[in-house]
Amino acid sequence: MNFNRRLFLLATLAAATTVIAAEPIKPLEVDYTTFDGKQVRLFAWQGKRMAFLTKLDGLDQQQMTDLCDTFDRIYDFYRDATGRDPQKLKELNGLLTVAEVDQTCGAACGYLGATGVELTTGCFNDLYSGYKTGGTIDQAPPYEFGRNFWFYSPQLAYQTPVSDRSVVTGYAVFMRIAALDAIGAKLGPFRDKSGAEFRAVMESLVDLYEADKTLTWENTLKVDAAPQNPLGLNGTDLFASFCLRLARDNGGHDFVNRLWQAAGKRPVAQNTQDAVDNFIVAASQAAGKDLGPQFVDRWHWPLSPAGSQAAGEAARP
Numbered sequence: 001m002n003f004n005r006r007l008f009l010l011a012t013l014a015a016a017t018t019v020i021a022a023e024p025i026k027p028l029e030v031d032y033t034t035f036d037g038k039q040v041r042l043f044a045w046q047g048k049r050m051a052f053l054t055k056l057d058g059l060d061q062q063q064m065t066d067l068c069d070t071f072d073r074i075y076d077f078y079r080d081a082t083g084r085d086p087q088k089l090k091e092l093n094g095l096l097t098v099a100e101v102d103q104t105c106g107a108a109c110g111y112l113g114a115t116g117v118e119l120t121t122g123c124f125n126d127l128y129s130g131y132k133t134g135g136t137i138d139q140a141p142p143y144e145f146g147r148n149f150w151f152y153s154p155q156l157a158y159q160t161p162v163s164d165r166s167v168v169t170g171y172a173v174f175m176r177i178a179a180l181d182a183i184g185a186k187l188g189p190f191r192d193k194s195g196a197e198f199r200a201v202m203e204s205l206v207d208l209y210e211a212d213k214t215l216t217w218e219n220t221l222k223v224d225a226a227p228q229n230p231l232g233l234n235g236t237d238l239f240a241s242f243c244l245r246l247a248r249d250n251g252g253h254d255f256v257n258r259l260w261q262a263a264g265k266r267p268v269a270q271n272t273q274d275a276v277d278n279f280i281v282a283a284s285q286a287a288g289k290d291l292g293p294q295f296v297d298r299w300h301w302p303l304s305p306a307g308s309q310a311a312g313e314a315a316r317p
Helices: 003-017 061-082 121-134 140-148 165-183 195-211 235-249 253-263 272-287 292-298 305-314
Strands: 028-033 039-046 050-054 095-101 108-110 117-120
Touching: 039 061, 039 095, 050 061, 061 121, 061 140, 061 165, 061 253, 095 121, 095 140, 108 140, 117 121, 117 140, 121 140, 140 165, 165 195, 165 235, 165 253, 195 235, 235 253, 235 272, 253 272, 272 292, 272 305, 292 305
Parallel strands: 050 095, 095 117
Antiparallel strands: 028 039, 039 050, 108 117
């Protein structure tokens, strides 16, 4: 091959493999009604699945493009895992909205099972600055996506007089971690700890639970409590820790997808025991094996005779 021909082929190959950066998003001024009914003007940065609505239009366009792409992928993760989209409630041009507001129901807030997330300015700034300086994703927004994608109260929520918080909120705590793992994003800090330090403590809750023979479902998840730990984490984090351990031992990302889709097909729970049974049966279906003995003998969860039978049947081909 002559020299000129070789140069031509090399140049052609280089051009074919060059990655062209996405065109930076430009904001669009829009009207927005907050969760508490206030009318505000915000600037919309629109991705493919979601849109950030911010107070300022002078933000770094490439960074906002990257954040929209990140949360588009988080949305896709949740949709793949659950097999569903949230009900349309707060949206812009068909996109889930994440709006910066002065106040909402906490530092961040998200509707259950429906589109719509709000972040206070401080929370949005944590996301924006954390991504800019360290490439991290603040914990609140992917957690709130877990609120939007919660569809399982009929099957899994504990019932009065038992609080459902450890499961309903624990789902979002767990899925926040699973979502960022799935897209290869870095978890932001929690209080004064790095994301990695927070995760290590949360994952260790199962080990602390197993080591303390006085702990059972009755005195932890049922009352939204966790083993004593350096971050003061509670039952929501313990439920997430159980889910992380199940995923680690039973197929990772594929297990997560199978778990929630199996949960959504379980019968409507008539009481808290039914809800506990439904989770154990769905986990067994997702794992392809009977996890009843692990939950009962090792983790001290209650399981009814009917639930035990269903968990065993779930493992059969």
